[in-house]
């Protein structure tokens with residue numbers, strides 16, 4: 631057999647197979663949410679997928695108050711994207727807070743752990759004095775994108 635002709639055939643076969651597989655997985659997500667099997671997702675059905683409710687109205691393009699499969703796929707990628715953006719935001723805030731602590735005078739930045747969830751920064755760890763805690767909190771609060779600072783730092 632001439633492999634020169636067989637190889638591209640095989641490649642296209644696998645490519646087709648892979649995309650069919652992907653479509654099947656997303657459709658399975660829709661089928662799982664559509665508990666009454668009417669081919670649409672009501673608000674209550676959509677609520678079972680985390681983040682989908684928030685984009686429901688936007689995803690419901692024909693404004694019939696329910697999502698068909700295409701609308702679901704659109705909504706699904708919308709909230710996936712929104713979550714990814716939010717996550718990057720928190721990561722950036724953590725980086726900026728760490729830099730601010732490092733730059734702040736009288737703050738033992740290496741002893742402080744920084745965590746950010748939806749813009750809320752949590753500082754934890756043990757430092758030497760209450761003065762250091764106050765300075766660390768002040769420096770963190772001054773960082774852009776920080777909604778509030780939760781202080782779990784201990785002195786002693």
Ligand SMILES: [Ca+2]
Pocket residue numbers: 664665666667668669670671672675
């Ligand atoms: Ca349904």
Ligand SMILES: [Ca+2]
Pocket residue numbers: 690691692693694695696697698701
């Ligand atoms: Ca709709």
